[in-house]
Amino acid sequence: MNFFRSLFGTCCGTYVFSELRKNSWGRAFRHLLLLCFFCSIAIGIGNYLLIKYRWRAAYNSYNEIFGTRINFSENGIVPEKDPGISRRQEFPYNTLLIYVSSEKGAEEYPAETLRDRNVIVYWSQACVAIFARQHDLWSMMEITPDAKSVANDKKTLTFEELEGEIKRLSELPASSKWVFPEEYKNGLSSSQMFQMVRIGIVIGKSLMFFIGGLLMVLFITLFFSIVYRAFSVNNPKRFAFWELWKIAIYTAFPVILVVSAFPVLQLPLTGYCHYMFIIGWSVYLFFVLRFLAMHQDEDTDKNSAGEVNE
Numbered sequence: 503m504n505f506f507r508s509l510f511g512t513c514c515g516t517y518v519f520s521e522l523r524k525n526s527w528g529r530a531f532r533h534l535l536l537l538c539f540f541c542s543i544a545i546g547i548g549n550y551l552l553i554k555y556r557w558r559a560a561y562n563s564y565n566e567i568f569g570t571r572i573n574f575s576e577n578g579i580v581p582e583k584d585p586g587i588s589r590r591q592e593f594p595y596n597t598l599l600i601y602v603s604s605e606k607g608a609e610e611y612p613a614e615t616l617r618d619r620n621v622i623v624y625w626s627q628a629c630v631a632i633f634a635r636q637h638d639l640w641s642m643m644e645i646t647p648d649a650k651s652v653a654n655d656k657k658t659l660t661f662e663e664l665e666g667e668i669k670r671l672s673e674l675p676a677s678s679k680w681v682f683p684e685e686y687k688n689g690l691s692s693s694q695m696f697q698m699v700r701i702g703i704v705i706g707k708s709l710m711f712f713i714g715g716l717l718m719v720l721f722i723t724l725f726f727s728i729v730y731r732a733f734s735v736n737n738p739k740r741f742a743f744w745e746l747w748k749i750a751i752y753t754a755f756p757v758i759l760v761v762s763a764f765p766v767l768q769l770p771l772t773g774y775c776h777y778m779f780i781i782g783w784s785v786y787l788f789f790v791l792r793f794l795a796m797h798q799d800e801d802t803d804k805n806s807a808g809e810v811n812e
Contacts, residue, residue: 505533512755516793522752523745523794530748537755538716541762546708548766550700556594561696567591568601572695574686577678578627578647595620595703600668602626604676616668617661628674633664640664647677711765715758718776722783723750741794753790757782 503511503521511518522530567589569582586605593599598619600611604627616622624631630645639658659667727747734740741749761779764772771778 505536508533508752509537509755509759512752513759516790519749519752519790519794520797523741523749525748527744527748530751534716534719534751534754537758538712538719541715541758542708542712545711545762545765546704548768549707550704552768553594557696557700560591560593561692564591564692564696568692570692571689572692573689574680574682576680578676578680579625579630580627593621593623597621597623599623600625602672604628611668613661613665616665622664622668624668624671626671626674627676629671629677631667631671633659633667642667644671647680707765711762718779719751719754719758722780723747723754726750726787749790749794750787753787754779754783757786 503518503525508518508522508525511522525533567583568591569584571582573580573582573585581601586603588603588606588609589601590609591599596619598616598621600622602625619633620635622633624633629647632643633640634643636658639660640663642659642664724747727743727750730746731740731743757779760782761775763769764775764778
């Protein structure tokens with residue numbers, strides 16, 4: 503059974519699983535890859551189109567605060583307007599941009615301003631640093647004057663360590679030895695920067711869903727298959743391991759579609775998609791296994807009748 507028939511069948515009821523369980527494990531895995539790929543593209547398109555108004559508002563605000571161009575020179579990356587004044591700006595995705603002037607130094611930011619951010623971008627003539635939050639921990643990437651990206655020695659930072667890093671960066675002296683690729687010698691317009699950032703975020707979100715969603719489904723279905731087999735050793739109607747895994751994989755298909763709609767359409771509760779997937783998949787899997795267990799004898803009789811006729 504091909505991918506689209508399998509996907510449509512899993513959304514229409516439990517009858518199709520009698521056939522899907524006969525697919526090879528390689529085909530089931532390829533079908534899962536395709537589904538995650540298509541859903542990740544849909545999420546990218548949704549994030550690009552549906553929050554366009556937010557980016558437009560942020561773009562207009564940026565032009566008022568920093569100017570319409572970003573200048574690149576040996577003295578660093580500086581805004582077109584008032585490079586000697588430290589300031590900040592709000593961006594979509596709960597992102598905060600902090601610009602620190604080498605003349606005025608950094609402002610004091612209370613913990614409430616920084617703690618719940620998804621991303622913090624620190625920008626000065628000494629360096630550019632990006633802090634990204636995952637739950638209660640932060641990762642850090644720093645761009646040095648030689649225009650190279652340097653990851654923090656520690657894989658993750660606590661919020662207190664993040665505050666310490668921001669303080670350390672604010673104490674760094676401005677550098678006059680910045681090096682940039684030739685295409686950035688004449689600077690960059692704010693519209694070009696926003697387009698690059700917007701596309702980069704879309705690609706990043708698509709990749710995160712594709713990799714994260716795929717790994718989550720694989721882990722959950724394999725874990726379930728192992729546990730189910732371990733507790734059904736004495737059950738004469740138990741499923742073979744790979745058969746059970748294929749059933750669990752295909753059961754996830756309609757749930758993945760529903761859960762993917764939340765980030766695609768920017769709906770509330772998007773942050774709880776993992777929990778919604780586990781609950782929806784568990785409920786649907788219960789009905790699928792119940793149906794297959796009730797009709798397992800029928801399938802056996804059909805196979806036996808086919809062998810006799812041969």
